[in-house]
Amino acid sequence: MAISLMSGKVTVSATVNGEPTEWLCEPRETLLEVLRDRLGLTGTKEGCSNGNCGACSVLLDGRLVNSCLVLAVETEGAEITTVEGIRGEKGLTPVQRSFLEEAALQCGFCTPGFIVAATALLQANPSPTEEQIRWWLAGNLCRCTGYDKIVRAVQKAAAEMRGEA
Amino acid sequence: MTTEKQYRVIGTRPVRPDGVDKVTGRAVYGADVTLPRMIHGKILRSPHAHARIRGIDTREAERYPGVLAVVTAEDLPDVDVVLAVGEGGDVNMRDASHNIMASGKVLYQGHAVAAVAAVSPHVALEALKRIKVDYEPLPPVLDVRKAMAADAPLLHEDLFTDTMGQRSEHPSNIASHLIAEEGDIEQGFREASVVVEREFVTHTVHQGYIEPHAAVAEWRDDGQLTIWCSTQGAFSVREQVAQILKHPISQVKVVPTEIGGGFGGKISVYLEPVAALLSRKAGRPVKMVMDRAEVLAATGPTPGTYMKVKVGADAQGNITAAHAYLAFEAGAYPGSPIGAGCTTVFAPYRLKNVRIDGFDVLVNKPKSNAYRAPGATQAEFAAEVVMDEICEKLGMDPLEFRRKNGAKEGDWRPFGPPYTRIGAIECVEAAQASEHWKTPLVKEAGSSRRRGRGVASGYWMNWGGTSSCTGRLNPDGTVALLEGSTDIGGTRASIAMQFAEAFGIAYERVRPQVVDTDTVGYNDVTGGSRVTFGTGYAAYALAKQMQREIAAKLAAIWEVDPESVTVEGDRYSAGDKSVNLVEAANLISEQGQQVVTSVTTTPHNRSGAFATHIVDVEVDVETGKVEILRYTAVQDVGKAIHPSYVEGQMQGGVAQGIGWALNEEYIYDENGSLRNASLLDYRMPTALDIPMIETILVEVFNPDHPYGVRGVGEVPIVPPPAAISNAIYDAVGVRMTTLPISPARLCAEIMAKNSARA
């Protein structure tokens, strides 16, 4: 991390979706702002900017975080995965595919956050119960679906990833 | 009833055409739009709920480094036209203009008073702090009953009450008083052997779409204005902006982005005209994005209410009379959904003697707006809780009561001709036959927990509206389908499916796109549960029109009478000639011709949608916390085009209804300052708060649509609050008549009941 005295801006280097990336930003900028406004990764959404909706979920060194609560300068050297970085060998991952097949999205605005959160869940726990899925996803708000089809999509993706489907 | 037809496409569950973009983050929503040289706008908002603006000094902000433009109400022209915005709601554009930029007075906390455009959002926010507004605070009025009092502080000195076309003598905060009457309620109440009358209060709630409002405007030097925004209706934005700015409508083009939820709240413009003005001044494109606090404090939530409902029934359980008094908070300008409240309040019932009084009342809160079945949830909450009590007094099964008194074709309804074919009774019967209803509930659940079951019905009238579609036959026999209805919940799929069905091709061979206002004919907003009905109707008409055009062109090529060309699926034949669509497209293009067809349709939609819900709750009598154990939603959907998305609408509506019932409310202090303008404190249901939601789709053919479709989006939000209140009564014996039924409110009632007994 290098601070440029002229502009008060900071240079940060991190790995974003597998690519070494470097950017300049102000110390007050959040990771969400940098992803969206400086790196053009607008798949990560802003719903509240204060940690209450989960639309901005990303993986930071494998951990699920709200990128609106992380300062971009804190991510020096980190490994960041956004929804754009979630790809399967054949295109969509089982989580993405099952969201489509189960109609687990309506407006789709919460969807990137849910895809990232569900992906993290299934990495941590390949066989979650309904209760565990609901608990894990409780940080992601969806106003459209009533969560029913989201929970089912995660269950289906989990089964597929376990080789049961 | 028509006999069940066999469909190829309708009733299947294909992946939506925009799906891949939405699970990979590629879909572009309002705040994702970026243009070269774009700058950023922010709005200064009033800290007062009611104050006169004595002056605004923007000089320091204008000089602030990085600032390119500042606007206030002075930059807006005077307008005085009434425009139908959304679903037949007439809005005076003067009010709309003053709502987006206060003129003379601020009328709610969060009311916009000035805006700045600067090189970054941070710089714009810094500059806002340098604008000096001289306010003369006035007493605010926040409660609907207080606002109705003769001595209440007036929001608008020039507002008079309109009572069915008659104007009051004195100015008032009551903008209108609607009356619907049938029969003789005095006589009806005399015939009753039980009468129940109760008062109800509900608080302001927000639609809660996860995407905040966002718009980008580019005003070019030749006067061409282009707006990219997240909206339920690009054409409505175009009209509103043109009227508010007095700019020729032909010079305004609106490009709708993907939309992250709307539920009625993304019809009125807030940012678009302001971004346009800033862009005109700065000579650069301007992007404006609200933060969550602005969304809650300064867009259009749906009203709080005071209601009184009285119902009488005879000993056999026939309703003899019903009276509703509904007072809705319009917010700062007239226009609460009181009319819809009156229309829906007793809608599931056949009534002979009824009177409904509705009041549209101004208070110092943001101008209220539509929210999913606007006005119905509040009104039917009151009515359905009273009906439950009638059943209790009569010792009658609540579903049997609803079946016995259910409205059907030909019955009276307020503010409209009698019902056409509706499915109110069919829904009740399906609920009676459901697994859920037939499974007894175990009431005891440990020492401090009680369980209960409740039911409620609901109605929403649905809308038809105008829709246009354009179809282009591609050389490979696929069709590019251009629509103007923004897709909030999978309507690209439901429209394309209807087109595919009617045109005789596979769903995958239709490529639907939502396009801008210059590219397709006029479309009313995505609202009123109308898109799958109305735009689906247009897609059906388009398919038939394209078939006729193809047949006519082939007839010319084949030199036969157009009438002799028959269409079977995607095959066109006449005599010994027969081609499929690909061959037809090629034959036609060899002649230097193309099939490019546009239609505009305005079907009438005379019948609405009914629903009946069943809920089981568990109440913790010590904390007042309510848990939803099981939920079943039954709904007349006419015909489910894509059943998954129909179920999704029902489940989503139920979830919002549960939030409204148990948690969500605007909390104001006595000065009219909103105390919970964040998603932490304005608490919407999470995945952990609700169970799976069972859905039962009843299909009563709608004669106004070729496939029998009824709008499905709105009615599912209506029954939950009443059903939950009724279930809580069944569990713990207290009638909850205030929404939300928060733990504190419920606990207080349970304690009051216990101490009354002690």
Place this chain on the structure above:
Amino acid sequence: MVSASGSTLGELIESLDSQYPGLKARLVEGERLRSGLAVFVNGIQIPSRLNARIAADADIYFSPAIAGG
């Protein structure tokens, strides 16, 4: 339910007004139907215009236009 004659909505309202004086003032504002008023002919809502043609024996229904979402 009342009966009135006229081949356009405007004429119909005139005829109603002669039976029920004052009614016109509630339905018409200047040269136009009042905003916020819905007109149904035989169960179908029609554009609210005074020159709208009305067939004989039609059922006309006036009501406040109901806004929704």
